[in-house]
Amino acid sequence: MRLRPTPADLLAFAAAAALLAALHLHAWGGGGPVVTARVETPAGTRLLPLDRAGTYRVPGALGESVLEVRDGAVRFVDSPCRAKVCVRSGWARTSGDLVACLPNGVVVTLTGPDGEYDAINF
Amino acid sequence: MKPPAAQGRVPPQSALLRPEREDLRVAALAALAVALHVLEAALPSPVPGMKPGLANVVTLLALVRFGWRTAAWVAALRVLVSGLVLGTFLSPTFLLSAGGAAAALGALGLAARCPGRGFSPLGLGLVAAMAHMGGQxxxxxxxxxxxxxxxxxxxxxxxxxxAFGTLSGIIAWRILAQEEATEQA
Structure with a gap:
């Protein structure tokens, strides 16, 4: 049996090459903001994209919290609470990070595109 | 071989399940595949889930020489017996293995029906490995x-x-080529 690739073989190899190229592009190519900030307030939940710098005023239970977005990270600049734990928490920048002003009822969570789980372990 | 007459009662012939040629063939191929599978499980792997999959060479040989039915039996028995031997039966590892084998068999079934000259062992190896990993x-x-x-x-x-699928295809092709040469000699 001589090893001569048949047309079907060549087709299979071409399809495999295309599939691998697509997978690698998807895996290594940077694609938009990976992380979104999910801001929960007494009034409702909103999503902030982290790829655009900006300052956001968010209404809370006590008053307005001020959030700043810069370089793919988010922080509390000010909040009408006493301890300012939220402001001292500093920047949140990786998926799963969480900063919150509990007195004001504002919770900021960073999530991936639809990160429900980090992992499931058995 | 002499019948074991001295070893006491021998069941009547009618009560014996006599294996057919095909059964023996499946058993031998499956045993070979199980041995390769278990051997490979002992090898360390740089990335979880990455391994050569040499047992799939046996599935390829079974497909080319004896058809899809034999290949399916060999693959199913390999997954089952290897699971029992390695202690992974019904564990996530086993389910991944079974899912991969099922996907590979499905793809091989389609590939074997390909019109024209069809696939060579090289293409079959590639298709089986990609389907196996995709299924997993x-x-x-x-x-x-x-x-x-x-x-x-x-x-x-x-x-x-x-890469490993192409390698399996090359190994299967070499074995088939050697068998052919032996038969002609």
Missing amino acids: LLVAWALFVPHPAVALLAAPLMTAAA
């Missing part, structure tokens, strides 16, 4: 890690599958 990733995503990051893992794992 789908099972992993559906049952264990429902996270889009599984798609990121797909890139290196599918690349390895393509």
Whole structure:
């Protein structure tokens, strides 16, 4: 049996090459903001994209919290609470990070595109 | 071989399940595949889920020489027996293995029906390995890690599958070529 690739073989190899190229592009190519900030307030939940710098005023239970977005990270600049734990928490920048002003009822969570789980372990 | 007459009562012939040629063939091939599978399980792997999959060479040989039915029996028995031997039966590892084998068999079934000159062992090896890894990733995503990051893992794992699948195809082809040469001699 001589090893001569048949047309079907060549087709299979071409399809495999295309599939691998697509997978690698998807895996290594940077694609938009990976992380979104999910801001929960007494009034409702909103999503902030982290790829655009900006300052956001968010209404809370006590008053307005001020959030700043810069370089793919988010922080509390000010909040009408006493301890300012939220402001001292500093920047949140990786998926799963969480900063919150509990007195004001504002919770900021960073999530991936639809990160429900980090992992499931058995 | 002499019948074991001295060893006491021998069941009447009618009560014996006599294996047919095909059964013996499946058993021998499956035993070979199980041995390769278990041997490979002992090898350390740089990335979880990445391994040569040499047992699939046996499935390829079974397909080319004896047809899809034999290949399916060999693959199913390999997954089952290896699971029992390695202690992974019904564990996530086993389910991944079974999902991969099922996907590979499905793809091989389609490939074997390909009109014209069809696939050579090389193409069959590639198709089987890619389907095997694809099936495994789908099972992993559906049952264990429902996270889009599984798609990121797909890139290196599918690349390895393509390489090892081609390697399996080359090995299968060499074995078939040698068999053919022996038969002609």
